[in-house]
Amino acid sequence: MIDIQNIFLKDVELSFILEIISRTLMMFLIILIVLRLSGRRGVRQLTLFEVAIILAMGSAAGDPMFQEDIPILYGFIVLFSIILFYKFITWLTQKNRFFNELMEGKPMCVVKNGMFEVKKESDSDFSQMEFFAELRNQSIEHLGQVRVALLEVDGTMSVLYYPDEEVKYGLPLFPDDQYKITSLEDGGPFACLFCGNVKSTLESCKDRCDRCGKREWAHAINSRRIG
Ligand SMILES: [Zn+2]
Structure with a gap:
């Protein structure tokens, strides 16, 4: 038998629900700041590399929202590391044609x-x-x-x-x-x-x-x- 109660509620505590809400708000603000720092103007045309970055960020940002044993600080550090890495790779692809084709492909x-x-x-x-x-x-x-x-x-x-x-x-x-x-x-x-x-x-x-x-x-x- 599927235990619906276990799937949906599993030891729910009101205090943790409030914590989830504040964690989510904080992570959301951090994501916005980090995305602004990335320097991209929009998401209409992402390269494969940028899609990979966004996926990694989504996962890192999502977990601290509802996992009480993960401090927000960890998510924060992951997001900033990803953006530093992104900036570095972007800089490399602009400097080096071979690296550019490796990361982004050719027309x-x-x-x-x-x-x-x-x-x-x-x-x-x-x-x-x-x-x-x-x-x-x-x-x-x-x-x-x-x-x-x-x-x-x-x-x-x-x-x-x-x-x-x-x-x-x-x-x-x-x-x-x-x-x-x-x-x-x-x-x-x-x-x-x-x-x-x-x-x-x-x-x-x-x-x-x-x-x-x-x-x-x-x-x-x-x-x-x-x-
Ligand atoms: Zn033919």
Whole structure:
């Protein structure tokens, strides 16, 4: 039997509840001060390293709030050590390019010359679907509009577009247009569903893509970005 009383109440004392409230308030104030000292302006785009720091801080700040045998001072010391460590690492990553790439990773080229750059699934922890969703977020209708797309270390996507007159045929990114062709009746050009390689003609709709080796094609489109 599950002992509900034990889970929820277990020797509760009113005096300790009051202590928890004051411990929580104090830890909360300390966290705010420490976060201000970290120098970060917001949390919209955290690098992996910063997420790790925040997780460590959360754990260190949470325990002294309700564990009576942990003095607040310990939590305080842990938080300040973490911030000192954070400041030191940040300083190192600014000084040293190798260390920077080790901690934060490098920007990754996702699209180049209107084609998907990540040819093998194993090249990336992201799936093609996620990249495409990210590109759709930037109102990109097909890969032929994109000269370069970089995935930055903070997870945002930087995109350089072709000017209107240079937009090429490319793989559609919106699911409505992304149908695998089953006949060649409507004519080309065609785009490889996996890498965006564009061919003006195909022998059959099961042709092998000479870039990635897959055998599925969609109709390529060349609409411009605006209007
Ligand atoms: Zn391909």
